[in-house]
Amino acid sequence: MRIFFLASAFALFQLTAPDGAILAQAPAQQPAAKTPPKTPDTVPAPAAPVSKHYPILVIAHGNEPVWSLRLGMKGPERLDRANYPPIVLEPGVTSADDPGKAWTYHAKDTATGADVSVKLFREACSDAAAEIKYTFRVVVDHAQIGTLDGCGQSMPEQFPEFRKKNQLSPDDNPDANEKDKDKDKDKKTVLEPITNFKPPVAIAYLDAAGRVILSRGAIKRTVAASGTEMSLSHDGKKLLYTRSDSKSGPERTIVLYDWDSGRAKDLLHGNVRQAFWSPNDARVAFLNFQDQKWQVWTFPAGAPEKAAVFYPENVLALHGWASAATILATDLQKAYWISEDKPAQTVALKEIYGETFQATSIDTLRVHPLNPDLLLISAYYTNAPAGAPVDSMGLNASFFLYEIRAKRRVVLCPTDTWGRSAEWSRDGLQVFFSRLVPAKAFQNTRIFWDGTGLRRYEGASDLTVGQ
Secondary structure, X not given: OHHHHHHHHXXXXXXXXXXXXXXXXXXXXXXXXOOOOOOOOOOOOOOOOOOOOOOOOEEEEEXXXXXXXXXXXXXXXXXXXXXXXXXXXXXXXXXXXXXXXXXXXXEEEOOOOOEEEEEEEEEEEEEOOOOEEEEEEEEEEEOOOEEEEEEEEEOHHHOHHXXXXXXXXXXXXXXXXXHHHHHHHHOOOOOOOOOOOOOOOEEEEEOOOOOEEEEEOOEEEEEEOOOEEEEEOOOOOEEEEEEEOOOOOOOEEEEEEEOOOOXXXXXXXXXXXXXXXXXXXXXXXEEEEEOOEEEEEEEEOOOHHXXXXXXXOOOOEEEEEOXXXXXXXXXXXXXXXXXXXXXXXXXXXXXXXXXXXXXXXXXXXXXXXXXXXXXXXXXXXXXXXXXOOOOOOOOOEEEEEEEOOOOEEEEOOXXXXXEEEEEEOOOOOEEEEXXXXXXXXXXXXXXXXXXXXXXXXXXXXXXXEOX
């Protein structure tokens, strides 16, 4: 019996309740089995992160035509072209077309709202004119101007705002940097001050009493008690103007004043007006009313007796010479580029003026002295902008720039200003115009072609520039 009990004790271990019932039975303790490691399923490697960084502080440029572009800390800032005012750009979104290799920057032309895109390709680019190897190939697409191809290079030293931001770390003075950020938001332009302009040496204008004044340097002379439609030779020594000979009739005289002699000479009498010197001062163009039409006539300088018809068809206004052989004139429907050796070229005024301005016979169109594609036009708004000053007829006069090829129109006159009779300076960087001030008087005013530098100038109205 004892042997059996011991054998059973090794085999089983029983737990009983106080009443003798079996509660549980457990096997002898065994070592824990090791779970074999599970072979993990195949997991794809995480995608390589796509860099959101893109090149900044790049100067790009190209030739044929000559242009340059500033690509700043937020994207495209400004587009410059030879003999055109700079175009300020509003940066938009930027995308990586090929991470690390190609990017597209979007922007808006702030003056016209036209879409602009700039593509940068990180690849060697050569400029034959400069014989330099650049880091980027650049393609600029402007919805109005077209496509510009060129090269680019990172040039942080050409961005003063970058240098300014890096003079102080944000950790050094966070409050100051927050203020700088707020100021940056308010900046609407990235224009650099125009310092290379040349103030005119010789000008003519009407003073407050309507007298014709010719000024050369510090010397001013009263040429006539009254006169209109002045044109000053390029050397600033000979002034053409129109004198009215009748209070009720059309009789007029084209007069020449010579600075050296100090004398005025009547050149042509009759129903004549709007005389203009040619670019080399060798000829004079004017309007002559013949056969019930306003015709364009010309004569050699110094020989008014040899005046002859240049364009026999009817026009309403003459606007000067577009070149040594081409004269610009208008009627109420078209602008005419009239040459001796080819048919007249025309552009509809509706195309030039758009819906914003209305064409009248007293408008002025002036060709840029260095760029025949760029016009400066004085005209009335079709509907005056809100808050703009108006004249006794309830009209607001203004002036704008128009690019003939691109059909790009930019209002240059400030919207809070009434301004007419806009004229180019000889260097093409300045515009002089007649400004109507609150006292209902006029004052000559200057503005740069990029819309900056507004300030009062000499005389009251109708300023024209010579030398």
